Amino acid sequence: MGYTADCKLNYEGKGYAGKALLETDYLEFKGDFKLKVPFKSITAAALENEALQVKFDGRRALFDVGRQSEKWLQKIFNPKGLLDKLGVKPEHKVCVLKVADENFLMDLGKRVSKVNHRLVSGSDVIFLGAEKESDLAALARCKASIKKDGAIWVVTPKGQKNFNENHVLAAGKKAGLVDVKVVKFSETHTAHRFVIPKAQR
Structure with a gap:
């Protein structure tokens, strides 16, 4: 999830009013006119009269x-890495099930002392890969393995017609998450974060 704010955009000599969205890898304006600026295309960014110039x-x-x-400028220059967005800390006990992303696994192995590839009781964070609806059946077992204030990230493919966000949310609710x-x-891929309801902790 990104940051949203009311925005006045000045672009190519014209002014527009609308909403600006700051995501992890792009800046976007939405209104009568639309503009999307990927971070990788930005060659310079600075404050000009308290506005963000890119x-x-x-x-x-x-x-x-x-x-x-100013806050947005800092986020453009210092975007959070994936593990930071996922809330993984060096002291965490982490389990990874059916997630095959090599870059993620390599970075995770550098962040924590051990990556468990089976469920371990008292886990802080569990990553569950789900490529189809039946894979979500493991959520109940995952719930039983996390700490009361732990989290389960369900990692699913984007753009699937027969398996989408609705299936993920329904399975999480069924598991009591x-x-x-x-x-x-x-x-x-997209990741959904599930936790145990506060009333049950």
Whole structure:
């Protein structure tokens, strides 16, 4: 999930009013006019009269998001890595089931002392890969293995007609879990974060 703010955009000599969205890898304006600026295309970014100025692909745009401008500038220069967005800390006990992303596994192995590839009682974080609806049956067992304040991330493919977010949310609810966050896991996968309801902790 990104950050949203009311915005006045100045682009190519014209002014527009609408909403600005700051995601993990792009900046977007939505209104009568739409503009999306991937971070990788930004060649310079700075504050100009308390507005966020970005230069990209030989063009220039001024996003006036008020007091958010400085905060957004820092997030463009210092975007969070995936493990930070997933809330993984060095001291965490982590389990990974059916997640085959090599870059993720390599980074995770550097962040924590041990990565368990089976369920371990008292886990802080469990990553469950689900490529089809039947894979979600493991959620109940995952719930029994996390700490009361632990989390389960369900990693699923994007753009599947027969297996989508509705299946994931329904399975989480059936397992007695609450969906609290969604992040972009990779270009091909999304991750939903489930926790035990506060009333049951």
